[in-house]
Structures are given as C-alpha cells and as structure tokens.
Amino acid sequence: MYDLRDVRESDADGLADVLSEIFKAGKRLTAGSKDFVQQRYIHDPQRIRCTVAVDPEGRILGFQSLKEAEKDNLYGTPAGWGVIGTHIRPSAARMGIGRKLFACSLEAARAHGLPAIDATIGKDNAEGLAYYEAMGFRAYRHAPGEISKVFRLDA
Numbered sequence: 001m002y003d004l005r006d007v008r009e010s011d012a013d014g015l016a017d018v019l020s021e022i023f024k025a026g027k028r029l030t031a032g033s034k035d036f037v038q039q040r041y042i043h044d045p046q047r048i049r050c051t052v053a054v055d056p057e058g059r060i061l062g063f064q065s066l067k068e069a070e071k072d073n074l075y076g077t078p079a080g081w082g083v084i085g086t087h088i089r090p091s092a093a094r095m096g097i098g099r100k101l102f103a104c105s106l107e108a109a110r111a112h113g114l115p116a117i118d119a120t121i122g123k124d125n126a127e128g129l130a131y132y133e134a135m136g137f138r139a140y141r142h143a144p145g146e147i148s149k150v151f152r153l154d155a
C-alpha cells in the first residue's frame, strides 16, 4: 500500500535512500546523496512535477521527476520538451508504482502544455526500456550506450 504526493523539502533523505538502494542493486552508476537530490529533484527551477510514492510508515518507495528541457541543454533534448526520470526501490518494483507515477506526470505534462517527453535510458537497462515502452514511449534517438524514447502529446 502506498500514497502518491508531490515531493517535499523533507524528502531529501528518502529520495537519496531510494537512489542508494538502486545503486546497491547494481542498477545505477552512482549512489544518491542529499545534496544531489536537493539540486536535481527538489530545487531544480526546471522542475514541473516530482511525485513520490510513500508507504504507510512514511518511507519513500520511489519517485518520478518531470522537468522542462532548457535551451542548449547538455543532453541535446529539444528545448521545451519534458524530461522524465523514474526511480523505484528494487524491493518495491513491479507493483505498479511506476505506472501510477506516470499517470501523475502525464497529467502535469498536459497541464504544462508540453509537446513531448524524453526518457533517456541505458541501452542495457532492459527493465527501464520495457517500462517506458509499456507507458507508450518509442525510441527516437540513439547515443553511445543510451537510447532516448519519446512520448508525444501533440500527435
């Protein structure tokens, strides 16, 4: 059982712990830290919505971040598109959390008038690729080691 809500300032440790659990499971290259998640997910001025899934004890099980790509961003994502990232504890995976989080992000993307959302995934990350494909994203760009998928809202 879990609830979904917008991220709060007090969630920094919980978000970092989610990233660390994913790191320990060998599913990401870096562990999380409080500073990193504050900058990247809580205080980023490009943030549109960051939704967290919380269990009845208040433990964060996972989160999804939706931001707006800036002009000339480092990743070559078209300016004005959304950029999405999803991070679920391996111990809470495949329970439908990712699917519910995407419903929240999609609602925010529509409200914001985004034309499209980019998800960039490691090419060897089979579960990440399968997840975004299941949410309706389709590959549109390849870079060394990465595949970018797009969800179009303007089609």
Ligand SMILES: CC(C)(COP(=O)(O)OP(=O)(O)OC[C@H]1O[C@@H](n2cnc3c(N)ncnc32)[C@H](O)[C@@H]1OP(=O)(O)O)[C@@H](O)C(=O)NCCC(=O)NCCS
Residues within 6 Å of the ligand: 022, 027, 085, 086, 087, 088, 089, 092, 093, 094, 095, 096, 097, 098, 099, 100, 120, 121, 122, 125, 126, 127, 128, 129, 130, 131, 132, 134, 135
């Ligand atoms: C990938 C990830 C976001 C999926 O989240 P989740 O909460 O487990 O996903 P859900 O349970 O909502 O699954 C939704 C659908 O995605 C697909 N899917 C999810 N995990 C999958 C897996 N391991 N293998 C195949 N398909 C998968 C399925 O179609 C699934 O629907 P179904 O369960 O009805 O078959 C999560 O496992 C995760 O955070 N992994 C580590 C970090 C990561 O890789 N992030 C994404 C890329 S940056």
